[in-house]
Amino acid sequence: MIDLHTTATANGYKASIMLEETGLPYRAIDYDLVKGDNFKPDYVAITPVARMPAIVDHDAAGGAPVSVYGTAAILFYLGEKTGRLFPADPAVRAKVYEWVGVVSSDVGPAYSGQFAFNVIAPEKLPWALQFYDRLCTRMVGTLEARLGQSRYLAGGEYTIADVIAYPVAAVSMKRFPGHLDGHPNLARWAAEVGARPAVQRGMKVPH
Numbered sequence: 593m594i595d596l597h598t599t600a601t602a603n604g605y606k607a608s609i610m611l612e613e614t615g616l617p618y619r620a621i622d623y624d625l626v627k628g629d630n631f632k633p634d635y636v637a638i639t640p641v642a643r644m645p646a647i648v649d650h651d652a653a654g655g656a657p658v659s660v661y662g663t664a665a666i667l668f669y670l671g672e673k674t675g676r677l678f679p680a681d682p683a684v685r686a687k688v689y690e691w692v693g694v695v696s697s698d699v700g701p702a703y704s705g706q707f708a709f710n711v712i713a714p715e716k717l718p719w720a721l722q723f724y725d726r727l728c729t730r731m732v733g734t735l736e737a738r739l740g741q742s743r744y745l746a747g748g749e750y751t752i753a754d755v756i757a758y759p760v761a762a763v764s765m766k767r768f769p770g771h772l773d774g775h776p777n778l779a780r781w782a783a784e785v786g787a788r789p790a791v792q793r794g795m796k797v798p799h
């Protein structure tokens with residue numbers, strides 16, 4: 593059994609979609625970030641930065657439970673454990689690493705910043721709003737261009753890279769007027785990935 597410590601955000605859905613795709617047995621434990629649940633000592637003990645999501649694998653290869661924090665690490669770990677959505681061909685795997693990296697360290701932080709300045713900030717700072725809106729527009733364009741070249745992010749196969757990107761398209765990008773309008777390749781990909789039963793189940797965890 594795997595424990596999924598999660599919350600109903602784009603990052604949480606990345607982990608739950610991957611668990612649904614693998615078919616591994618798991619139970620979701622829902623955290624309330626507003627109440628600061630992520631700073632409780634039991635959770636801090638399994639994560640380096642007290643952020644969500646994390647998993648604890650009680651059926652790990654070595655026998656002892658293994659904890660893994662962070663969406664990219666969780667997806668790689670589960671991909672290696674099951675052989676699912678993580679192609680062995682080194683050339684394809686290199687593209688999986690590349691696009692998981694782009695989503696984790698380029699696209700994700702752009703939308704986190706956009707959310708912070710547009711939604712959380714008590715004062716709306718025009719420079720910051722424009723900076724993050726432009727950065728997000730650039731990131732949408734990056735994904736649109738890539739999906740104009742290949743069916744999925746890492747190439748012709750549905751992989752971990754698509755799992756990590758889908759909740760960004762379905763949740764974070766929705767904050768922009770028109771959502772995916774004007775991005776036909778991204779919209780085509782999002783419709784295809786979003787139709788997968790495992791993705792639909794994962795997007796409902798924890799709620």
Ligand SMILES: N[C@@H](CCC(=O)N[C@@H](CS)C(=O)NCC(=O)O)C(=O)O
Pocket residue numbers: 599601602603604625630642643644645661662663664696
């Ligand atoms: N790089 C991390 C980002 C995780 C993250 O930002 N988690 C947010 C929820 S979506 C969080 O736990 N925020 C609470 C906090 O920072 O205190 C990942 O990809 O998993």
